[in-house]
Amino acid sequence: MKIVNPATEEVIAEVEMADAAEVDRAVERAARAFPAWRAVAPGERARLLRRFAQVVEDHAEELARLEIANAGHTIGNARWEAGNVRDVLDFYAGAPERNHGRQIPVPGGVDVTFAEPLGVVGVIVPWNFPMVVMTWGAAPALAAGNTVIVKPAEWTPLTALRLAELALEAGLPEGVLQVVPGEGEVAGARLVEHPDVRKIVFTGSTEVGRLIGAKAAEQVKRVTLELGGKSANIVFADADLSRAVESAPMAVFDNSGQDCCARSRILVERSVYDDFLLRLSQAVREVTVGDPNDPASQMGPLVSAEHRERVASFVTDTEVYAAGSCPDGPGYWFAPTVLAAPAGFDPLAPGSGAFHRAYTEEIFGPVVSVVPFDDEEHAVRIANHTAYGLSGSIWTRDVGRALRVARAVEAGNLSVNSHSSVRYWTPFGGFKQSGLGRELGPDALSAFTETKNVFIATE
Ligand code: NAD
Secondary structure (H helix, E strand, C coil): CEEECCCCCCEEEECCCCCHHHHHHHHHHHHHHHHHHHHCCHHHHHHHHHHHHHHHHHCHHHHHHHHHHHHCCCHHHHHHHHHHHHHHHHHHHCCHHHCCCCEEEECCEEEEEEEEECCEEEEECCCCCHHHHHHHHHHHHHHCCCEEEEECCCCCCHHHHHHHHHHHHHCCCCCCEEECCCCHHHHHHHHHHCCCEEEEEEECCHHHHHHHHHHHHCCCCEEEEECCCCCEEEECCCCCHHHHHHHHHHHHHHHHHCCCCCCCEEEEEHHHHHHHHHHHHHHHHCCCECCCCCCCCCECCCCCHHHHHHHHCCCCCCCCCEECCCCCCCCCCCCCEEEECCCCCCCCCCCCCHHHHHHHCCCCCCEEEEEEECCHHHHHHHHHCCCCCCEEEEECCCHHHHHHHHHHCCCCEEEECCCCCCCCCCCECCCHHHEECCECCCCHHHHHEEEEEEEEECC
8 A cells, every 4th residue: 555645745754554354464463462462460450551652752843844844734633642542541441450440249149240350352444643543542451451453544654553563562462452454344344253253333424334333243242332423513693792703714724624532514594694704704714725734824735635535525516615725736725715604595404416415425525514503402402413422512601501512412522602622531423323331531441341240159
């Protein structure tokens, strides 16, 4: 596989794609490494993960530069991502010693539960946040005593491969964390099918997630699914409109819109709709799109030519309300784009046409659709009128309304007067077709352990 820098279109590496037999060998190595890894004393496993976090910190700039070259992330984002990998490893380094069971009162004996590791865990990763998403799966899985095989996305394997080397450098035993680059339908599918892989953590499209869920069900294999989104940014007329307008562009255009939490639908209360749209257009024109190595760039290129073509297909037939600018020449650039609802558009009605398609489908690029709403109840109905339910934002000064709407919107991660979605110490995941299960947060180890109940007779 030729790995291409999306900002320059230069080939920066060639990576061999694993076939099914190579995946089988990796599973064999992981299964062999499992008994010793689960037997490592909790404090020692903690120390190894902490050392891994430190080695990542020592190589943070290198990892960030690699992600810029491979995925086109801006330098600010890439540095944050390398820091996030370090922090997630560090956070779950605290978990082995806290992986408690319970003691439950029973007659005639003692009843205790153990949180047992599952065995070999497969982590299948998308291209939009390669090193971060890999670590959200791998770190708690390793902390719980599992061995892990990561299958990075075809276009973006470089940081994952480097992290596997750094894990060895930190002292993790051979076979405990492996990275196997390969095609989804070949290497990914084999991980899902392999009977010795006990759990799959899949982050990617809802379409592939559905396939993986069905395949895993044949073996009653555990799955965590982190899938797509079409999240609503709901702006009420009583909000601090300046803050809502200023923050709206990067809530969808960050990482060039290639973010599962992108607030790609903006719902605005009708009385401030025209004003909001005008001010949003101005803010979008000010978004700086350019060389991801330049700290002034807010947005880099899209990940590939193929993906740019897909994103472009959403705006060819529809009227663009406003657009920013982007470089021409080499690189998969796409200008931030605002689409406004055509007159009479009803977001609750079954529809067709170009705007309807852009408004309902996950574009995964820098394109945002804006629609008006009449009142709180209408806003909630529009926000929930989607198969997805990953994240969303609510802008209002009314605290009661903020809480009512936050409770009513069917999504896993909401923010009020903010667009933040992810903190590694809080749970993350989707409602409805945005996923199954949760990652991160204080309970992540429960997704990588089975509860075992043991009764010991005292009579
Ligand atoms: P994708 O579904 O095309 O691929 C994701 C991964 O699955 C890749 O590694 C791919 O090789 C592999 N794959 C593909 N077909 C497979 C198969 N049949 N069996 C096993 N593995 C297979 O997704 P993508 O285009 O890489 O990523 C974009 C999608 O990911 C978007 O929908 C986005 O919303 C989603 N995403 C979700 C989250 C979240 O946490 N909810 C985070 C990031 C991205």
